[in-house]
Amino acid sequence: MSLLAEHVLLRHRDVPHIRDINVYTNHGGYDALRKALSDMRPEEVTDVVKAAGLRGRGGAGFPAGVKWSFIPAGVKPVYIVVNADESEPGTFKDREIIEANPHQMIEGIALCAYAVGAQAAYVYGRGEFKGPFVGLQQALDDAYEKGFLGRNILNSDFSFDIYTHLGAGAYICGEETALLESLEGKLGQPRNRPPFPAQVGLYNKPTVVNNVETLTNVPPIVLHGAQWYRQFGTDKSPGTKIFCLSGHVARPGNYELPLGAPLRHLIEECGGGVPGGRALKAILPAGASAPILPGPGWGTGDILDLSLDYESVQAAGSMLGSASFIVMDETVDMVWAASKMAHFFKHESCGKCSPCREGTYWVEDVYHRLRDGSGRPGDVDLLLNIADQMDGNCFCLLGEFSVCPVRSSIQHFRDEYEALVKG
Amino acid sequence: MTVTLTIDGRQATVPKGTLIVEAAKQVGIEIPVFCYHPKLEPVGMCRMCLVTVGTPLVNRATGQSQLDADGLPIIRWFPKPQTACTMSVSEGMVVITDSQEVAADRKAILEFLLTSHPLDCPVCDKGGECPLQDLTYRHGPGVSRFDYDSKHHSAKRYPLGDLIVLDRERCILCARCTRFQSEIAQDPVLAIENRGRDARIVSYSNPVFDSHYSGNTTDICPVGALTSRDFRFHARAWELTNIPSLCNHCGVGCNTVLSTRRGQIARIMPRQNETVNEVWICDKGRFGHHFNSSPYRLTMPLIRRDGELVEASWDDALQHVASRLTSIIEAHGSDSIGGIAGACLPNEDLYLFQKFLREVIGTHNVDHRVGLSATFEDDTVYAVGVGTGTDLGRVGRDTAFLVIGSDLDQEAPILYLRVAGAARHGATLITAGGRPTKLDKQSNHSLRYRYGTATHLLLGMIHVILEANLTGNETVPHRVNGLNELRANVADWAPERVAEITGVPPDEIRAAARAFGEAKNGIVLYGPEGLGWGNGTQGTSWEAGSPLRQAVANLVTLTGFIGRPNNGVIAVLPHANSRGAADLGVVPDRLPGYVPAERPGLNAQEMLGGGVRALLVAGADPLAGVTLADELEFLVVQELFLTQTAQQADVILPAAALAERDGTFTNLERWVQRFDPGLPVPGQARPDWTIIRQLAVLLGADWAYATVGGVLAEMAQAIPLYRGMSYEQLSQPVSLSRRMSHYIYAGMSFQAEMREGMQWPALAEDGSAKLELDWLDPPAPPAEGDGFTLVAPRVLYDGGTLLGQAEILGTRLVQPHIALSSADAAALGVLDGQGLQVSANGQSISLPARVDGLVPQGVVAIPRNLKGAPAESLLGEGRIFSRVKVVKG
């Protein structure tokens, strides 16, 4: 069923109990760190990650190795911040890694730290990750005990610490600069960029901010090399990716596939298709933060032929983002779906910039009206106009993304909106 | 380093690092803003300043910009509009602010901001001078498409402390207030809580909004969200008459605007003066004006007849004074008359006061050193004051500050803002004091000496600087006498020995001295807490402070931190015109302009102790808590209120307050500044200078001063320091380019014209003047032993005559108490609020204890100038500290 012979990230599915450090080390765990510390210079680690073409799995898809190389030399200390604030609706991949395969992430963090010369890493989890972080802390304690973390790791002169921190449960803190603010104990609101965190990050020091899944990719890359990694995926989007499948499918869950796998495989082979023989109406490829892709009967062409890599999804008019696929069948009221997302963005807007703070509030208000049955003529155009007024004017991407579900749902399902407007 | 860019087709050449919004201002293009303020770090929150920006496409190989077919550079446009308030200019940048897209964005942002705004402009205090209102008229939509019933409602009247009221519906969450508090005021007591539409301004400090600068947030608030309790609903903006004035509460000389309505002050706001107060004033200056309209003001001359003060006409009162003075002079000679003038009086009044005594009466018995002024008066600034052109708002990394014996946040709040701001911009800050102060949080070196050893600490620093040869190479060899003698004298004061006396570790002395000596520019601010050590037996308090003054002067002279801008000494004097009182010779041993008097007269203590038979007091309260000396036959008091001194007077002459008259003040940095009259005089009160003039005429003098300006004109001729000053020049508006162009950027300091004063040059600025390094032995360090060191620090909200009338300041006004450390409180077995008995010099008083984490162990503090003058009664006039016994009870 799987396109992979063996999982690269979700290794616990192949190796039971891999979250136990002994099981992990017995199956090649921390070999990559050992290899890096004994045989490789820090730049070489960065180079191999660059050569492997590993792209950030948090959503933006920025090449991780390039990001690491932005860290200025000679400025100390350097921090690593691991973004485990997994808050995108329909995304649950980092949670599975932290719960089931934490050591691979820890090893990845350590490799990154070695590559950029960091002294400390902070794993910032969303407030609801209280449970997973208990296990993560246990894994960290084990790694300290075995000498994979702490002073003079594996008898080298490399010393490094990992701390965990739980936020208070704000979507915006998944934005890297808001995360840094929150980590510093301030109100979680994004910062101006430039300067970027690589220059001025946590406590005004150079900082690498990477997603959990990104760093989990690093140990196999370092261990097996860039060439091995590039056997998966496409040329521009190499490697494997965890796809979070939810919604109207028979078997929702996380599925690790090489990038470029067809959507049909994800939904039909992995997810078991839309249950009850109902038609696929729409897909959200990246939670709430990307335009909706209409199903075969509602859009042009067959969406299921879509190749799941960053470029193809973009070409189809959406974004791969964190690859959290929410599948909606024909029973779904798209205005309802869009209003849920509008509510989500209104609830999660940090309030720093006025277009997002007021715009999301306004959009939700119009949706309330439509769904109450008191929609007025012109409300659909009003929604589009508010979206236009927000687009490009917001401080960070939260506000910019909040218009995606509004616009795309109107674009593809305008008749459902018009039906709610009293003539 | 400048860059040239194009904004709407206009070329602008501005320094590198300038923000687009500032560059646009320079070519006369106004980009609307809400969250941006020139004094705050940009954040780009409100998105009002969105503009289209493009940069020239640069060929990476050659570094040249690529040209199109017409030979014009190819511009690469940013895909999204950019915030002009966060983006710095770059070479060849093209900015468009007048396109349809930008207009649409502005309209969109305003429509968003107005969705939750209550639009209650008719009842809003900001209405008429509101950036949101004005920018909506200019750029906004005429109607809102937002459902009125869906408006977000929140608290309309949320008291943010007892001075400021917050209207959360009007708030547009620009965070100017929170940023002002954390960046400028360094009191991070305001914050935003919650998120999204529920975000709101809160203060969790106790007491709420605990800051000396809270009123400034109401100025910079771009909507009517923050209003002051004082002004709330009292007037609409267009009903006010705005008069340029000065603050009379401390020596900083903040420029203010008196906004009056119907003959009363409706509010006081800062007036921009970048070299004095920028666009800020403290809450004391803002809310402490209520004395003007107090019902207790004196409005009629009073003459004591048969033991009772009865109303009289001016003619009778003045005639009575003149005849009594004449008869006393005839009977006992001129030197039986004396005068004490307060340092709150304007320059012209002080000048005429001393001239009256010296020329009309014929005595040098004149002084101003009573009350807070008794602690110190300063003559170091005459020689080594900060150079003309000093601007503390613009000093940076190459400057070092030494603040010794001064709690700037309490003594001169706006000076605190400026010094803290300089430290924030990279200046080196050394604080030295007997106790921690708020400025310590910003300081690079914080030295904690035992009270009474400030001079020793300075000698230690001088020792290190001479040892490391950090003397000023340009000035010292040519212009300074006595370096070798000084070197010999400080040879004994190695840091190790100083450490034993002061308690400051030698390494810290070395590090601080080096940091100061190695800087390019150096400024020393010294305050009252280094002075006035003594037990009341060794001469006057004034003399007790001389060694420290000399050490300060020596320190800046030998390091060469003299005679240039941003170099020299600032004495943190207590009163609005303390500097002027020293300049104008309101002391018995100096004539105006620091000319020594041939035959010094009696000082204030001697006069009050019975040295004179008739005493003239103007604007001072020297007899507070003191009984009249038997020798004193005749006491004349010019006052606003029936003070304790006035109650004992034979004749009381009602005086006009600052807001009711015009005149000039000289501030700590020697800026002579003019203020205008804004209120009607209550009853028959008259400005002090006219009272003095009329007395002089009655005594036969040929004084024909018609206006204050005429007095200043004579001063400008008679006193070399004030040469060239003219009353007209002092009221010239500053050119537009120096002003903040619009209130949208700056709060409301635009309302009365910005004026700049005139600064008299210190002696060191005359390149040919020789400077002396004199030596004064430091006073013997206070003996250790039983008991405590009693300190009398100055506090901002003290019990002064004028401030006591400001009921709005309420609980902020400091009540008599004795502060001590928690360890000492535990040892004495007292809790907060319980009584403590303090005794010294045979006096004993009982006060409630206040446990204060900032008071060092072994020290108890009773602030000066409180109601009933507890500190002064224990220490004697002008003393700052002494050894006392403290017991519970």
Added chain:
Amino acid sequence: MLREVWSGSIEILRAMWITLKHFFRPPVTNQYPDDRVPVYPRFRARHVLKRYENGLERCIGCSLCAAACPTDCILVIAAENTEENRRSPGERYAEVYEINLLRCIFCGYCAEACPTEAIVLEHDFELSTHNRWDAIITQEELLEPHEPDYILIRDDQVWVEPKWGHLTK
């Protein structure tokens, strides 16, 4: 000649006939003040400060009438409502409201500017006074009378019980 005399006489008789006719008609003079002429609905005379139905003053003390006034004859001094002393809805009310009728030109700009329709030029034109001071009319004189039957103020909301009917907000 005779013809002219004749026609002249006719004219005189005709005129006298008209006079005679009016002699028996009822008089047109109104016996003011016993007999008052009704004014037109939009007639503008002395100002009135209106109230809401629940008795609260409409005036919020915003001074916009004073700002609009071309003769500067209106003085408004505002104050803040408290729970104990609530005079208008919202936060602000006019503590002092005076109009100098000697200066007023009855242009109606004040009513035009009023955001709450509190000040209205009504029909009372009997404005003569015995001295000039009385021409300055105060708030007590301007406010329309209101004697509520029963007012209950609770949590910022004002409930009124009219003589007949139910408690209304």
